[in-house]
Amino acid sequence: PLLALQTPRSDEHDEMLFIVVHQVYELWFKQILHEIGLLKRALLGGERPVADKTLRRILTILKTLVAQIDVLETMSPVDFLSFRERLTSASGFQSVQFRELEYELGLRERRWLRMAPEGSEQRRRLEARLAEPSVWDAFVRFLQRAGYRVPDPPAPGPEAPEHPQPSEPLQGVLVEIYRTDPDTTSLCERLVDLDEGLQEWRYRHVKMVERTIGRKRGTGGSSGAAYLRRTLFQPLFPDLWAIRTEL
Numbered sequence: 001p002l003l004a005l006q007t008p009r010s011d012e013h014d015e016m017l018f019i020v021v022h023q024v025y026e027l028w029f030k031q032i033l034h035e036i037g038l039l040k041r042a043l044l045g046g047e048r049p050v051a052d053k054t055l056r057r058i059l060t061i062l063k064t065l066v067a068q069i070d071v072l073e074t075m076s077p078v079d080f081l082s083f084r085e086r087l088t089s090a091s092g093f094q095s096v097q098f099r100e101l102e103y104e105l106g107l108r109e110r111r112w113l114r115m116a117p118e119g120s121e122q123r124r125r126l127e128a129r130l131a132e133p134s135v136w137d138a139f140v141r142f143l144q145r146a147g148y149r150v151p152d153p154p155a156p157g158p159e160a161p162e163h164p165q166p167s168e169p170l171q172g173v174l175v176e177i178y179r180t181d182p183d184t185t186s187l188c189e190r191l192v193d194l195d196e197g198l199q200e201w202r203y204r205h206v207k208m209v210e211r212t213i214g215r216k217r218g219t220g221g222s223s224g225a226a227y228l229r230r231t232l233f234q235p236l237f238p239d240l241w242a243i244r245t246e247l
Contacts, residue, residue, distance in 0.1 A: 009086040014079040021068050028061055029097035035061070036104045036135060043138035046145045048187060055190040062197035069204045073211065080212050096122045103129035105198070105236045106136050106164045131156055136164060136237055139191065146184065148173050166238040174243050188240055195236040202231055 005023060008015040035058050042050035099112040108130060116122035133141070137153035144150060150170050154160045177184050206228040235241050 008083070010083040012079070012083040014075045015083040015086070017071070017075060018080070018083070021072055024068065025065065026095065026097055028065055029095065029101055032058055032061055033097065033100055033104065036101075040104075040133065040135060040138040043135075043142040044133075044145075046142060048142075048183065051142070052187055052190060055187075055194060059190070059193050059197055062194070062201060065201050066197075066204050069201075069208050073208055075212070077212050077214075084213075096126065100125060100129050104132075104135055105194075106134040107162075107234065107236070108134070108160065109162050110158070130158075130160075135191075135194075139187075140170070142187075143173065143177075143184070148177070163234065164236060164238055166242055171239050171243050171246070174239060175246050178243065178247055191237050192240050195240070198236065199232065202228070206232065 006016060006019050008019060035054050039051055039054040039058070042048075042054060094115060096116060099115065102108070102112075103126065110130070113123065113126055113130075116126060133153065133156055137156070140150055140153045144152075150173050151167055154165075174188065177188065209228055
């Protein structure tokens with residue numbers, strides 16, 4: 001049962017909070033991945049209202065993820081250090097579901113495949129995400145279905161770019177959309193909200209780690225806050241940001 005999964009390894013009071021918050025994160029990641037499946041189907045099928053509603057739900061969940069950091073920050077550095085060594089090598093850095101989420105959103109660094117053994121269920125899930133179109137790919141297909149002449153997205157697979165690549169021809173069409181098509185513009189803005197929402201969560205995560213462990217190394221073997229800072233300001237949808245100076 002769900003309530004039997006919280007098993008602290010120490011007698012420190014705050015270890016229970018740490019476990020519960022991180023398990024809740026995994027549950028929300030699972031729900032976001034579930035919603036992204038619907039979002040992509042809606043975009044590929046040209047179902048604008050469903051896509052808009054689903055994006056709004058994802059954005060609301062992201063706000064909840066940010067709010068959970070407020071709960072974690074009620075724990076002082078001394079409180080965390082009292083049980084940190086019991087975590088050994090365990091870390092949120094190792095969350096396969098978060099890597100799946102990044103893959104769905106177009107951040108497709110294949111080095112994360114190595115975090116799951118070959119032949120494992122986790123590896124299979126990561127490879128399946130890489131073989132599917134990303135959210136942005138599905139949005140480009142949505143634009144094509146709506147009659148806009150935009151370039152095809154790169155085919156998913158081992159040769160696809162690991163990070164979203166801006167496209168000047170696509171940007172030109174997006175400028176036209178923003179000037180003439182308010183309904184599609186609204187959908188674009190929800191994607192910008194999604195991009196910004198993930199960045200907000202990353203930023204709050206970085207500051208929480210700095211506040212708790214300073215410059216210490218992360219428990220999963222990363223460089224801790226220094227690694228997390230490098231993940232900031234990586235746009236999911238660079239074309240939607242690039243056009244701002246043209247409007």
